[in-house]
Amino acid sequence: MKVRTRIAPSPTGHMHVGTARTAFFNYLFAKQNHGEFLLRIEDTDIERSKKEYEPDILNGLKWLGLNWEGELVRQSEKVSIHTNYLKKLLESKKAFYCFHTTEELEEEQKNQALEKISFKHECEHKNISSEEATNKLKTNNAIIRLKTPYKKIIFKDLVKGEVEFDTSLLGDISLAKNLDTPLYNFAVVVDDHESEITHIIRGEDHLSNTPKQILIIEALGFNQPEYAHLPLILATDRSKLSKRHGAVSVNDFTKLGYLPEAMLNFLALIGWHPKDEKEIFNIEELIKEFDLTRVQKAGGIFDIEKLNSINNQYIKNMVPAEIAKFIAPYLDMYNPTEAQLIKVAHLFRERLNIFSEVKELAGFIFALPIYEASLLSWKESSKEKTKEKLEVVLNVLESIPEDSFDIDSTTTELMPKANELGRGEVLWPLRVALSGMAKSPSPFEILDVLGKKESINRIKKALGKLNEA
RNA sequence: GGCGCCAUCGUCUAGCCUGGUUAGGACGCAGGGUUUUCAACCCUGUAACACGGGUUCGAAUCCCGUUGGCGCUACCA
Numbered sequence: 001m002k003v004r005t006r007i008a009p010s011p012t013g014h015m016h017v018g019t020a021r022t023a024f025f026n027y028l029f030a031k032q033n034h035g036e037f038l039l040r041i042e043d044t045d046i047e048r049s050k051k052e053y054e055p056d057i058l059n060g061l062k063w064l065g066l067n068w069e070g071e072l073v074r075q076s077e078k079v080s081i082h083t084n085y086l087k088k089l090l091e092s093k094k095a096f097y098c099f100h101t102t103e104e105l106e107e108e109q110k111n112q113a114l115e116k117i118s119f120k121h122e123c124e125h126k127n128i129s130s131e132e133a134t135n136k137l138k139t140n141n142a143i144i145r146l147k148t149p150y151k152k153i154i155f156k157d158l159v160k161g162e163v164e165f166d167t168s169l170l171g172d173i174s175l176a177k178n179l180d181t182p183l184y185n186f187a188v189v190v191d192d193h194e195s196e197i198t199h200i201i202r203g204e205d206h207l208s209n210t211p212k213q214i215l216i217i218e219a220l221g222f223n224q225p226e227y228a229h230l231p232l233i234l235a236t237d238r239s240k241l242s243k244r245h246g247a248v249s250v251n252d253f254t255k256l257g258y259l260p261e262a263m264l265n266f267l268a269l270i271g272w273h274p275k276d277e278k279e280i281f282n283i284e285e286l287i288k289e290f291d292l293t294r295v296q297k298a299g300g301i302f303d304i305e306k307l308n309s310i311n312n313q314y315i316k317n318m319v320p321a322e323i324a325k326f327i328a329p330y331l332d333m334y335n336p337t338e339a340q341l342i343k344v345a346h347l348f349r350e351r352l353n354i355f356s357e358v359k360e361l362a363g364f365i366f367a368l369p370i371y372e373a374s375l376l377s378w379k380e381s382s383k384e385k386t387k388e389k390l391e392v393v394l395n396v397l398e399s400i401p402e403d404s405f406d407i408d409s410t411t412t413e414l415m416p417k418a419n420e421l422g423r424g425e426v427l428w429p430l431r432v433a434l435s436g437m438a439k440s441p442s443p444f445e446i447l448d449v450l451g452k453k454e455s456i457n458r459i460k461k462a463l464g465k466l467n468e469a
Numbered sequence: 470g471g472c473g474c475c476a477u478c479g480u481c482u483a484g485c486c487u488g489g490u491u492a493g494g495a496c497g498c499a500g501g502g503u504u505u506u507c508a509a510c511c512c513u514g515u516a517a518c519a520c521g522g523g524u525u526c527g528a529a530u531c532c533c534g535u536u537g538g539c540g541c542u543a544c545c546a
Binding site: 008009010012042043044045047048049098102105109112113114115116117118119120141142143144160163164165166169170174176177178181183184185187188203204205206207208209211229231232234236238239240266269270271272273274275276277278279296297298299300301303305306307308309310312316348349350351361378411415418419422423424425426427428430431432437438439440441442443 | 470471472473474475476480481482483493494495496497504505506507508509510538539540541542543544545546
């Protein structure tokens, strides 16, 4: 049988990184078994589902390169199929109409809380004859429930191992609000069956839904798929990762300038690890090496530092021309030339964790920041000494012809002077004059990018500041 | 409350199944090195088997319990 997996997000919010990881594991498992990875939008809840989130989810998946097989399925477009199965269940008396009002149900729950027992609704309406039910239906509101058979359900989860539930604790579970409005657990079972899903890989938050779904599968006479419940991705305080913890949607990370490959690599490492100590993988390697049975059972914290480090490693492996394309949007306001972009890429490829950082780190190249004259002096050095050194530097640089003004010529001309007068005393003021910042690449690299004219200008400006102060 | 899942450095984790390791790696952090600072790079260091019993010559590893964390408990998904 062909392996088929799926990701089934509900369009009730932006594409969450947790959804991204679940999708990825489904994708990996499908690919390594030469199967198919499908996409289904779970939009049966009309009130909570919002149309605008669907493109967000689709774009997130596409950005990550998690391409799904065939047309995406919208649950809402499958209602007639749900209705048919619902009718079957009703006819075979495996399901029934429950006429209890929400008030009655709430009351029941309250009493159960007092008795300190599990909340469940065991409905006596399952014994109403179908004629009576049809009659009552004309004047009463009702939902459809499963006549839950009480038994032990044991299933083998691919990551958790054997899991056991007692269905008598469940009560008669709800299937649909009415014939045309299926509820989650029922819709999932029918849709997975219709799509011939063989492996359900999903978040641990669905573990408790599994016995309910197995009950529905049995009532419908479907084949039971394999299950794999993934540990949750947690925030730093071990709570559920949500918006208040900063970036959590895939979209946020796209904007910040993360690479999709790095994101995927990082996500794979939360909850999964190979046998050896390798950490950086491309997709093909991951497809080959990923192993569901090696997935962690405990939840893992989303550590942004680790993500940054992985992203940084990916950037370092890129050629400057490629990096230039990614940093261009963040430098837009300076209208940089292609050549400038490549130089910047070259200069910062080893220090960028994410592309958006380039704005802060490399902005000085295009526009000299405002800085204090005192920054020009190295350690405890005086203004006079700083001025003196800067003037020496200026003279040396002015003597270099414009067309040979590069990293090599400036280094060979300047270093003997720096060695003679003190490296810190010479190079620190030079670097600050050129960058206006306490931290930057080396002065020679900056000289090279800026060119003779601009470099000289900036040094003169620094001298001016020193004179004023 | 009920039910379920889980528990190795601060974090992600290897080791656990098939008891005997100086409990390994990575991120972070600290220190040192390298033609100035920072970064990068190299080196070194830091730091963990939640607790209590049991089984055993021997337990991170097997068993039981405790504690703690998380999830689910809808006419949401």
